[in-house]
Amino acid sequence: MTHFKIPKATGLVLVAAASLGCNDLALDPYASISNDAYFQSMGDFRAAVVGVYDQISIADYYGRSIHLMSDIMGEDVKQNGSANRYQEFADFEGQVLTGHDYETELWAEGYEAVNMLNMIINSDFEPASALAQEYDQIRGEAYALRGLVHFDLVRMYAQHYTFTADASHPGVPIVLESDVTSLPERNSVGQVYAQAVADLQTGIGLMTQTRRGSYMMTREAAQALLSRIYLYMEDWSNAVSMADAVINSGKYSLVSGQAYVDQFATGGSSEAIFEIQNTDTDNRGSDSLGGMYRASGYGDYLPARDLLDLIDSDDIRMSMFEVDPGLTGIYAAHRVMKWPTASNTDNIPVIRLSEVYLNRAEANAQLGNAGEAQADLNLIRQRGLSTAADVTATGDALLDEILVERRIELGYEGHRIHDLMRYKLDINRVDVTGDVAFMGYPCNFCILPIPQEETDTNPNLSQNTGY
Template structure:
């Protein structure tokens, strides 16, 4: 990307969305794709539109929501086991990765590049006509939301969870809000990173004023993402409030039982608030997320037997698996089929209405609104299995039931590891095909190492313990 500064914003979409896949330099050395003088880089509303779309394009990378950022926390969890030929994310799955790992470096580099792109939009100074001010606010709001999400994703992947220390004073990741190629920042604390994430999401919500569709971030989608952040922070009151606003907005509706499985092939469903969209000409090809699971791809990873044991008979979500007669013994007989398209990459969901109901259910259960928690939980449970008996659990049993439902409903969407960490649970893999079948909480290996290449160029950067 040495020549990125010579790429004009307006030419970005003419060559398809700019790929990040070949980046090798670390983010502190990168120049953003439109790093010419900001006063000339973004002059018109069309420039803003191109820059924001270019920011979304970075999120398609196989190093981000296009594959590894979703895959890695799942293969590190108890939802997934390795097939015999697995050799891509195997070191993460076996809790044996190191500072020279290419996947860790790819995620670090790519996500910071997305932040650099968002910062260029946020910090642009331009004289935009009043007639398009609302459009400009919407686009800047999207950039704030992307920057918030990107920092949130980095701090989850490369730092221990919120609540790991009493004051969250443990090391997080560098907060980057301006582009400075000479900067060599140190790591902010996890408390500081989450504060920035919340601030950016709130700023985004104040600016977002349009519904741009599920491939971009709306005000309601930003509220849903912030509700997730609050849940991770243990701010259950705020999580419940925002989740309620999202649910009562009427902007999205849950899929029906009959339509649930088919919707995973088509994308853009009624309950998808924000997803990373792909098309026949704009996808990761053999590097697609789904190809890590399906037999037509690499088929490296399989559903864990103890996950399958949690899914009731006749549950509609059994339709998200596919029998493979070539599997047997410890590998079971089924494959993940949640991303089933063998040629065109399936869209990657980032936030769905189903999750928002489960966010509110957990927030309510943890603040003694058990009736409300049960109502939300059963909406998701009984959508999947209409004949299920209503939930009667209470106390910790109710919280456990909600976490179990999250495990099933959000399986293979990159959520399970984060739930284990934030609830301080041991990782226990039954019917284990990995070299590491148990990791007791807490453990240094629950997070990724800071890439060695980053340490080499920044004397202020520190490594995570254990690497």
């Protein structure tokens, strides 16, 4: 394995560089040569960006870890009797630095993706005029993906945006170019969010094509992700604006009935905005996300009964769960079957249209636009259960209903812990089989530790509180 340190940040919005020596980020062979030597044709750019999509699909990133680690730190998952993978995060163990190193792997794979993206972005290449639009599209995808990866890293390894009044608390390093000699410090959370927004906005300005539907970044996917980021920033007006852009594009529509159940296994549905594709020949195998829940896989994690109690028995979303007669006692009786295929070919959502509607509903509710928020909430709720009563709540009660709907609709897609933290709520596990039933806010262990090998080799890199 080739070792290198994370390059010093030279950001669009930064005054100084931020932090960290990353010794275990493996460089692909092409990453060890100069951009000019590697990028000599459009074919090189096409191959490079496909390599990034493959990179973020691995089990240590979107293929499993980022969704699973987020969910097992929340309320909606309980461990089976033999669970050990990721168990240290489920039980909020402050000594996870000596565990399975899942936090090291996510960190390493995220920054390897950033390195690959920087090569595309920073390359000095002039395409033929006939290829200029495709070239801009690929560079736009690279910018948007770099924004996404930085956002993913900061939400996993740092406290939420409003943890401090000015988002000045430690985030993660912003990496915009390679410098193997740097030992940078951590940028603030506010700086990382600003960089992610800037990159996504740049990508939106460059992208004009849709190359492989929901399996590649598009202008609308970047806008959808911005609706989420602005929501986390409590920039309600911009969250509404970005959600409006996606919904009003006319390119997406909600699916219902059996199509709702099938969308994760078949992929490419009309509500899939950006998702990780798995195929018969390219999938995560036994390391798949679904395999952590299914009896045909490891089956380490089970749905909490208090989440199931929130879902009407006639709601189509109950089809995401299956009764397993082999589960007894405190482990009974359901399994998560959102990703049901034993061949591990289910697609993993990064962002779906239903989330965009819920983002807009929450932002409008915060802005006092109760009618608009109720309409979007009704759309999602009644898509699941056509007989559900119209929402009439306003104010805090309306926000509570939106958060419950997010819990149901976006379950096991890595959202609940982030929703709890940004609303500064305690974690109350009603149905719990592990060691911890309650974790009060603020929560030191609801974010991952900075990998120990990084803090050991870079004296400028601070560890998260409690680890």
